[in-house]
Amino acid sequence: MTSSKTRMIFEAAIDIFSERGFEKATMDEIAAKANVAKGTIYYHFKSKEELFVFLVEEGTELLREHVLAKLSEQMTATDKMRTIIHEQLTFFKDYKDFCIIILREAWGEEQRQRQFRRMLVHYVHSIEDVVLAGIHSGEFAETDSSTAAWSIFGGLSITALNHLFADPTFDLPTLGPFFEDLLMRGLTHRDSCAVQPEIPHEDGVAPPPSREARKLELP
Amino acid sequence: MTSSKTRMIFEAAIDIFSERGFEKATMDEIAAKANVAKGTIYYHFKSKEELFVFLVEEGTELLREHVLAKLSEQMTATDKMRTIIHEQLTFFKDYKDFCIIILREAWGEEQRQRQFRRMLVHYVHSIEDVVLAGIHSGEFAETDSSTAAWSIFGGLSITALNHLFADPTFDLPTLGPFFEDLLMRGLTHRDSCAVQPEIPHEDGVAPPPSREARKLELP
Amino acid sequence: MTSSKTRMIFEAAIDIFSERGFEKATMDEIAAKANVAKGTIYYHFKSKEELFVFLVEEGTELLREHVLAKLSEQMTATDKMRTIIHEQLTFFKDYKDFCIIILREAWGEEQRQRQFRRMLVHYVHSIEDVVLAGIHSGEFAETDSSTAAWSIFGGLSITALNHLFADPTFDLPTLGPFFEDLLMRGLTHRDSCAVQPEIPHEDGVAPPPSREARKLELP
Amino acid sequence: MTSSKTRMIFEAAIDIFSERGFEKATMDEIAAKANVAKGTIYYHFKSKEELFVFLVEEGTELLREHVLAKLSEQMTATDKMRTIIHEQLTFFKDYKDFCIIILREAWGEEQRQRQFRRMLVHYVHSIEDVVLAGIHSGEFAETDSSTAAWSIFGGLSITALNHLFADPTFDLPTLGPFFEDLLMRGLTHRDSCAVQPEIPHEDGVAPPPSREARKLELP
DNA sequence: GATGAATGAGCTTTCATTCAT
DNA sequence: CATGAATGAAAGCTCATTCAT
Structure with missing residues (x-):
């Protein structure tokens, strides 16, 4: 990780691997994103697998x-x-x-x-x-x-x-x-125990909001 | 799924896809496992992607x-x-x-x-x-x-x-x-509240077995 | 050419061959256009080449x-x-x-x-x-x-x-x-001969109308 | 066209394409004739179509x-x-x-x-x-x-x-x-008008040799 | 006569890897 | 150290043809 080239390759590799997956990522693409020649990657890493x-x-x-x-x-x-x-x-x-x-x-x-x-x-x-x-x-x-x-x-x-x-x-x-x-x-x-006594099981009472509607309403 | 060939392809595909992943799986391998010619897969499914x-x-x-x-x-x-x-x-x-x-x-x-x-x-x-x-x-x-x-x-x-x-x-x-x-x-x-009194949580008492050793001891 | 199937194949073939060329035309396409099964073409013609x-x-x-x-x-x-x-x-x-x-x-x-x-x-x-x-x-x-x-x-x-x-x-x-x-x-x-006496070879005289403009004006 | 490989591919391609036509020509054949690996063609030309x-x-x-x-x-x-x-x-x-x-x-x-x-x-x-x-x-x-x-x-x-x-x-x-x-x-x-007077158009006189026989006898 | 599922040889294209410079 | 042209194995896909029904 000393050389700046290594660093650039490393970062480009994360980008490309995460975007494409290991198999679909190509060394060409990584080299291009890292702004180095393809051979350079092989100078620093033995293989695609090793880089990964x-x-x-x-x-x-x-x-x-x-x-x-x-x-x-x-x-x-x-x-x-x-x-x-x-x-x-x-x-x-x-x-x-x-x-x-x-x-x-x-x-x-x-x-x-x-x-x-x-x-x-x-x-x-x-x-x-x-x-x-x-x-x-x-x-x-x-x-x-x-x-x-x-x-x-x-x-x-x-x-x-x-x-x-x-x-x-x-x-x-x-x-x-x-x-x-x-x-x-x-x-x-049942937090502090004894709590939650009146569970409103009654049907229809305060129906849960539609799933789509309430996604993630923080308290 | 009617034809027996389709079924064989289907099953071979699950096998190979799970073993190799989508990218690494090859149609040749699937065909071989399904005991059909490669063309047969393409007769039943438009492409590798469609099969998947x-x-x-x-x-x-x-x-x-x-x-x-x-x-x-x-x-x-x-x-x-x-x-x-x-x-x-x-x-x-x-x-x-x-x-x-x-x-x-x-x-x-x-x-x-x-x-x-x-x-x-x-x-x-x-x-x-x-x-x-x-x-x-x-x-x-x-x-x-x-x-x-x-x-x-x-x-x-x-x-x-x-x-x-x-x-x-x-x-x-x-x-x-x-x-x-x-x-x-x-x-x-804390189940029934107030329960769970005698859990031997004292330090050092019956230390949890080494992680490697105890993996998954069912009660 | 007696059978109606033969005729249908014949006509579909002209269509497809002219549209795609011999190599790119497929028997599937011809069969589809002729509304016959692919095997039927082979019943009437020995091969793609023979049909052609x-x-x-x-x-x-x-x-x-x-x-x-x-x-x-x-x-x-x-x-x-x-x-x-x-x-x-x-x-x-x-x-x-x-x-x-x-x-x-x-x-x-x-x-x-x-x-x-x-x-x-x-x-x-x-x-x-x-x-x-x-x-x-x-x-x-x-x-x-x-x-x-x-x-x-x-x-x-x-x-x-x-x-x-x-x-x-x-x-x-x-x-x-x-x-x-x-x-x-x-x-x-120079139909009647004697015509065309003064060929105006002079440069620049009456430039020919733009090619695009006069395409095909019938007399 | 600078590289000698590109030139070799170019020339092989003309050969093969003219001999086989676009569809029937194969990249293998072109590569073989150009004495390069198939991949080399694709290094210089994006596709068969682009080469063509x-x-x-x-x-x-x-x-x-x-x-x-x-x-x-x-x-x-x-x-x-x-x-x-x-x-x-x-x-x-x-x-x-x-x-x-x-x-x-x-x-x-x-x-x-x-x-x-x-x-x-x-x-x-x-x-x-x-x-x-x-x-x-x-x-x-x-x-x-x-x-x-x-x-x-x-x-x-x-x-x-x-x-x-x-x-x-x-x-x-x-x-x-x-x-x-x-x-x-x-x-x-009727060339220069009035010229070409003695065209031996008399019937039967020096009948044109049989088509097969005379193909292209230059004057 | 007619069918269409099945075939497999053969095609274009991709890409990790090498190596001379 | 760095490069990039060259490689060739391997992959997905096509399609003329066959044949059991």
Whole structure:
């Protein structure tokens, strides 16, 4: 990453890979966007695959560091989890392209895809650690921590991805509170216990607004 | 789907597409697996893309029907949600290949990918409907139903996908109870309120087994 | 040509061959236009090439008969030539598609192209016969009759073809008088001799009207 | 045309296209004849069509320049026309392949064919300009200049084409005098008026040799 | 007679990679 | 270090022809 050429290639590659996907991206296009000759890419990276793996490793590591940097020892598991949610959304907002690459290119039996999954597993383990800490501290109920961690990661990612494709300008961190609520208290959060006594089950009472109409009205 | 050749092509296509991804899959390979000549595929489907879209539409619709068929009017939203979780996992177990295709091929700006997302949106709307019904009935707390639905779909899918790649023989429905718990009551389920008194959360007491070691110990 | 199917195929083939050319025309398209199954064409014609040759032979023979039918023994060579010009133009007007096929498909070393040229040679010989008769009778000057005949045929055909592509509705026989003049008396027809004494070669005098402006003003 | 590879491809392409026609010519064949890899053609030309159009534009322009270069301001229209006839025949002799391509590939509604016709029209306009100048100067009689020009071009081309296929070694310029005569004075040339008194038109006297026998006996 | 599903050879085009400069 | 012309394997797709019904 020292040479400016390497940097330019790196950035062009993220752009092109996220836009086209690994298979459809061409070295010509990357070279053109990076303003270098095609041969130059091969001077710096052994192959298209290596370029991709390099990029994916850097990116996943960046995500991991971005999120972990915000966690401190003193936080409760709950606070850590909130932070994770918020920071992953922020990261996806800032590195939209990379977010797309992550979900698109990790699944398959190619070498680069296995490598990619290894990186994801590494990241998700960081989430799982928080889950485990929470269980251990009593904040969280006993559960399968791995499933919980992947579920959190997957829910955040797919939702983000969906939003990004539906509206590229959408501000992802906006979704944070919903995720926190859903994740910490579930769909049925009977908050302070004893609350929510008068559930208006009656038919027709305050019908839920049409799905189309109410998408995302923040409180 | 009447002709047996069409059926053979269809099945071979799922196989190959899930194994290789859309771009890497070749018509030669599909033809070979389907035991038909390459031209035969083109006799039945206009193009590789059309074959893929057909397959994806059939598959997504199958998923939707598979899940919705198990929901009945009398169920509470909570029961419906449990059913959705269980049935989606069952479907992913039975149609593993298709599950892989879903997450891998829906993200991008190609025509087939937009079409694919349209199908996913259709399915996720069905989940969202249950969320909305639950909110309406008071079973669920107010929240952004769309985010909740995508989160459920994404959490289930990515977790399933991860498991399938880690261990193709893994029995996905096993994860159901964890998801139900996580989804309905969140990480912090203080069930019956005031209950859960004797959780041995004391530090150091029965430390969670090493992450690698305990993956997925069902209760 | 007895069966109605054969006739339908024949007509569809002329349509398609003239529109697409031999190579680009497909048996599917011909079958569709003829409202028969593809196999039916092969029941009546051994191959695409045979269908084409059949059509070309019929057509060229038709042209030859169409023109020759109008020539009578009593006519002078000059009148015969006028008739040939007029009738070929009429034929090209009525069988536009075939006219296109003629010039497009006769040149090459494929079997069908040799066969096609044989047919053309046959037709051009009929023209040459009139030239020879005219020379013999003293109406025409001595010249190479073959070159004259091909020149007449080629001049008429290419001009017609050009007009047909520029304006498909153009009425070809309109061009007859120009051809007759050009052919019988040449560009420099000083009819009654003694005419044209003061050739104004001076530069710049009365510039010729713009080409675009005067196209085809009939007298 | 700078690179030697481009030149080699260009020349191979003319060869193959003229031999096979646009549709039947294959890029493999062209590559083989040019002694380059198939990919190399695509490095220099975007597509088969572009290669063809390039070749056709170069060729038609070459024909036009070849002919126009021999015309000088001082010439009379008659001399110019003689020159055009002679030079076009010379060109067709030297660039036989291209001559074949011209008449074979200009007729149709494909993009390349329209483009081709545009080039032909450009060339024929140059002929028409001479016709117009002759009419203006009084050398030529009034006539439709466009029809005359296309007629000249077509007569020359088709006749040449026919000869080339009948005998590839035939020396086209030999035909020049016949064309000049035919074109300038028509079939019925009563030359200098009153001249040509002793044309032996007596019946039976020196009957024209059988058509087959005398093809092209130059005076 | 007529059909149309099936075939596979053959085509154009793409693109990661190499290498002489 | 950097370049970009050259490569050739591989891919998607077409279509004349066949043949069982």
